[in-house]
Amino acid sequence: MDKIKKSFEECKRKKLIIEAEPNIKNIKGHIEKAKHYLQAVDYNIAGGFQDVAVANAFYSMYHALLALLQKHGYEAKAQECAINTVQYLILMKKVYLDIKYIDLIRLTDKTKGKDAKSLREELQYGTETSVNLVVLEELKKNAIEFVEAIEVLLY
16 A cells, blocks of 8 residues: 555656546546547457557556546546556545456456556557457456446446
């Protein structure tokens, strides 16, 4: 808990997490963007763009996090700070979301220890375009569950 709290405080100090009035337009916008990215996952898998589908799955989860943060009076300027802030809010019992959803955005391939963010970065910035289909389907399933779980908390 101390590590998470320190990370949250550091993000605030660096202005990577800032307090903001909850804005229903932004909340709805982020959750709609999350759903848009979920649609793009299927589109890119069907089109043979597995690397892009991974990025879409990650960003669907990330935009759901941004919606949740906005509801609780925060805006994020960095991905890790967004994830850590939601984790902190869960641990502080300010957000009633199962902590497993933090693992879903971070852990996609238990055999390789890759999280969604790392896998996305590896494929987006590297030269590889294909992904293990089991990993890709698990990531897709997790992204859908993630967005749905957060959407329930928004309204």
